[in-house]
Amino acid sequence: MPLTYDREALFDRFPLASKSKNLSHLFDPRKDIPKSSFGVRMVKMTDLPTKGGFSFDLCTRNQMLLDKGVQMPPFRKTGTTIVGLVFQDGVVLGADTRATEGPIVADKNCEKIHFMAPNIYCCGAGTAADTEAVTDMVSSQLQLHRYATGRESRVVTALTLLKSHLFSYQGHVSAALVLGGVDVTGPHLHTVYPHGSTDTLPFATMGSGSLAAMSVFESKYREGLTREEGIELVAEAICAGIFNDLGSGSNVDVCVITKGQTEYLRNYQLPNPRTYISSKGYSFVKGQTEVLSTKITPIQSKVQTVEGGDAMEE
């Protein structure tokens, strides 16, 4: 989405806000062609790769399948415990590392602390594709903004970009974020909810494990923590989420942001090591699997042309 500062443009950017809760206003039922509410010409099948943004081509077909009784698949969510707190020199962010797909653990060591700017990081909970896409998009917008202004990004800039995108999709982009960073105005910590509301807090937790983590913060947080105390408290809060919430698990990731320096401590704690592996493991004998046919193709390496060879003969 282009970054504009016009007040008039603001109303253009929130057309969905006044429309209905489901996506039916996006379709023209007479012609069965999806229409874009941003007034952009819809892409036809013969067009070259689209210029960006969402495409609603398959919505009619998917709605037809839903009406026939077919269930939508479960998306990969990050059940999650994500936390952040402000300490005397900056901000500490923490997250667990489990990604779930329904009741199954899809990824035992995923990264939930996303890069936004060298001095701003964002933890994401909710639908994994949404958190990744929205943080990537705002990170790119911040980079362009840095080139345009020639200054370090501010946390409130990232906050405004995130909240306006999420609000314009009325909560359908399911991303709940904890945004933290240190800029010229000092350390900041915010939470962003999927519908676009935000809070500015000294300590924050989000995700399914937020209650477990918040209980740790409410008992032990105080202003003016040192760096070591801040990291310890964040790790303890994430562990509370890991051990008490089923949607969170595996390891603790921590990110410490201070003025001029950021430290991303990936897998800061590993409280759930895998101890049940048999030391011998499975060893299969060569030829144990019955094979019906085999085809072996050597890969030809591509021919390299040499620049500046001999001139051709007349």
Place this chain on the structure above:
Amino acid sequence: MSIFEYNGSALVAMVGKNCFAIASDRRLGVQLQTVATDFQRVFKIHDRLYIGLSGLATDAQTMYQKLVFRHKLYQLREERDMKPQTFASLVSALLYEKRFGPFFCQPVIAGLGDNDEPFICTMDCLGAKELAKDFVVSGTASESLYGACESMYKPDMEPEELFETISQALLSSVDRDCLSGWGGYVLLVYAALLTPTEVQEKILKGRMD
């Protein structure tokens, strides 16, 4: 009935030492009836990059055609093949573009990157990437595949051992899934130091029920 259970599928990819393997089952069904026993789910993008697509078969084929189209344009512009990491981002972007009306397919991408480093990755149907260092699974048999791969996988396996492991993991998992099976197809790419890189494709004998 979930949309992923309409056709049935099983896909797994594993990393070994300077090699990777990607395997799939061969059944194409319409709910509980089997329609084909030689259905292709693993497709070649270029010599060192393969993609397996599980889920609804029609969406898998459409996704493959769109991806080949995009890769050919890339080859014309850049005059080289796409790296696996770039390709994974392309697939993720194509899937996320359809966030509110998605393609019902879950890709498994396997390829050799820089310095013949094996790369595997999977995504859900919205494009949320999961980069793994050991194995990735997808399809209706995914729960059994997770269990089988967790126990059978060892790091740094040689190509012969990797082939046996991935085949045994696939065959034992599809035995516990009604909707996938009817044989197996394994593709193994081995980048040796002295001999040229070679691609081995094998059809496995499995239970035909």
